[in-house]
Amino acid sequence: MDGYQIIQQLRPILTGNEVIVSSNGNISRQVYHYLPQPQVYLRGSMGLPASVGLGVALARPEKTVLVILGDGNLLMGLSSLTTASYIRPENLRLLILDNHEYATTGKQATTSKVLNYDKLFEGFGIPNIETINLDDSLETVQERLQKLLSSSGLHALPAIVTSQPPKLSNIPLHPEEITRLQFES
Numbered sequence: 001m002d003g004y005q006i007i008q009q010l011r012p013i014l015t016g017n018e019v020i021v022s023s024n025g026n027i028s029r030q031v032y033h034y035l036p037q038p039q040v041y042l043r044g045s046m047g048l049p050a051s052v053g054l055g056v057a058l059a060r061p062e063k064t065v066l067v068i069l070g071d072g073n074l075l076m077g078l079s080s081l082t083t084a085s086y087i088r089p090e091n092l093r094l095l096i097l098d099n100h101e102y103a104t105t106g107k108q109a110t111t112s113k114v115l116n117y118d119k120l121f122e123g124f125g126i127p128n129i130e131t132i133n134l135d136d137s138l139e140t141v142q143e144r145l146q147k148l149l150s151s152s153g154l155h156a157l158p159a160i161v162t163s164q165p166p167k168l169s170n171i172p173l174h175p176e177e178i179t180r181l182q183f184e185s
């Protein structure tokens with residue numbers, strides 16, 4: 001399954017009480033185009049989605065904060081996982097869309113193929129939902145996404161995805177506007 005198909009699968013299970021923080025590039029564009037607006041669309045800040053998600057989770061304790069990030073972003077900001085685990089906000093969830101590449105900038109390979117997500121998250125002390133794999137059925141994908149959102153406390157869900165993102169236009173919002181829309185809603 002492509003990352004954007006996974007993002008689309010979220011649509012029917014969102015309750016309206018979530019804030020989504022999406023990583024820069026394709027993922028933010030997909031979240032902007034396929035999921036209800038407004039969300040926190042990062043347009044830069046590569047490596048920082050989990051840190052931003054942690055901040056939003058602390059600022060909005062009444063919301064479930066779902067961070068959706070690519071493997072390039074995860075690898076660039078790995079240290080943020082220790083902070084998230086240490087502070088452990090009840091309302092923070094991480095969904096990793098791992099296509100083994102920097103798809104946004106021309107499909108250069110990342111190093112994520114060597115990652116063992118079970119051990120990685122175990123090491124960081126973050127409970128993870130069983131990884132979504134390429135050949136998983138739609139039902140399995142939906143079940144794991146549902147589990148991520150409904151599990152209590154900090155959880156992560158890695159998803160291995162193929163890379164065929166649709167060409168999507170840029171998000172027509174300035175970062176300051178994105179922040180304002182979020183905190184006014």
Ligand SMILES: Cc1ncc(C[n+]2csc(CCOP(=O)(O)OP(=O)(O)O)c2C)c(N)n1
Nearest residue numbers: 025026046070071072073101102103104105
């Ligand atoms: C510090 C920094 N380095 C590089 C970039 C350029 N850049 C923007 S998006 C991106 C790829 C992000 O990769 P990933 O998180 O795996 O998401 P994907 O594009 O595969 O969906 C890169 C390298 C940047 N914005 N900031």
